[in-house]
Amino acid sequence: MLTSVFGGSEGPLRAAVLGVGNLGRHHARILSEMDGVELVAVADPNVERGEAAAKIHGCRWVEDGGALIDLIDFAVVAVPTPLHLSCALPLLEGGVACLVEKPLAPSPEECGELIKAAKESGVALGVGHVERFDPSFRRALELGIEPRFVEAHRLTPYPFRGTETGVVLDLMIHDIDLLLAWSGQEVESIDAVGGATLSATEDIASARLRFTGGLVANLTASRLSLKAMRRFRVFGPDCYLSVDSRDRYALLVSKKENFDLEAASVAAATSNPAEAFSDLLNTEELSLDDDEPLRAELEAFRDALVQGSPLPVTGEDGLKAVTLAHRVLEAMKDSCWGD
Known part of the structure; x- marks a missing residue:
């Protein structure tokens, strides 16, 4: 023990x-x-x-x-x-x-x-920052996947409580932390829009982050959705990762060593291109337990x-995420609506 x-x-x-x-x-x-x-x-x-x-x-x-x-x-x-x-x-x-x-x-x-x-x-x-313990995220780190473009959506119905904290610090902070931990890069520019519709703090926010190493990320957070959604998608030169935290499912597709553009063209021209492509790609499906992370x-x-x-x-990791979240909020000021 x-x-x-x-x-x-x-x-x-x-x-x-x-x-x-x-x-x-x-x-x-x-x-x-x-x-x-x-x-x-x-x-x-x-x-x-x-x-x-x-x-x-x-x-x-x-x-x-x-x-x-x-x-x-x-x-x-x-x-x-x-x-x-x-x-x-x-x-x-x-x-x-x-x-x-x-x-x-x-x-x-x-x-x-x-x-x-x-x-x-x-x-x-x-x-x-519990998303760091998502099995799909840890698997992607193990494989050394290099993210080039990231698209994340965190949407929830209006909660009617806890709205003293806006969606950037409440929802988007998850994806901000993942990006910082994964890329190890600094953010060089931010474009953001959002505002308050039903609350005193922002109910929706969308941000485009450009990192010093070339990574670009589009992040959207909202508590004005009819249906909940928690999706994090990563695109790179050799792979595609899609994580659906709400449905507890992740898909990782990566190139096999025998993949090249000529082989891909041949596979696309066959009578069953999906089956032909399966010989060129590795596909991993991950089912995520409810409380595992x-x-x-x-x-x-x-x-x-x-x-x-x-x-x-660490606390320093938490500080970095909050600092970047406040940069997103600052970038929203010129286009933010609400009180």
Whole structure:
């Protein structure tokens, strides 16, 4: 069993989840089942919701996560984005490692405060960019796929809650982080449009990002859609990757070593070109389990704490994503509508 040496005593890592709403309740469920982890408590100002989660997982409920500082080794912070700093900062300053849901904080300045506190206390600060743990994304990295053009759509019906955070920091941030992690390139220019239709913050945004290495990405995020969509498509000189996170499906098509334009022309001229092309292409279909990426994210954070290994997604990574998101928001100013 994985053990904790936090506080000078061995045993499972003692964990808490702050915020057991739509996402936090899944964190609590997975942590309660995880080897090497004891879910000590959940924290939520909603008494009914907090007590219900505590009963399900056989742990303690508290209203304020700050009361847990001396009782836990790490916390998952899954409260609304505007509360990330106020909830995570006391824990970090008290020596508690934190995995903070994306985005790390609403602004680069608040991200910096969290990173500083973690460094000064010598504790880990991770960020919940769960899409990094999607099996298709990890498979693409294994294959060394070089993205040249990326097209991403994250669309949801109007949520009626949580609209204090706009779609750039709430939805588009996923794809911003993936692009930064995958390409390792800097963004040299941004064109963006969007605005607020039903909320005080932007409900829809579309951005075209050009990277220094030649990568171009079109990103669209909206909470004004009749149907939900989460698609991420990557095109390169040797492959095509399509990920549908909503339908839990991914398709990776890449050229075989015997592929060339002459062979492709011959295949296209046959009576069954689809079958002929199958001899020139590798096709991988990946089925994605519902909670697999979130479980993998939590296991990776646990392992980093136990083994002292690098975090898969650091506070600095979270800062980079938030900084680029704010550049998108700045680029939208001239074409943004709404109040």
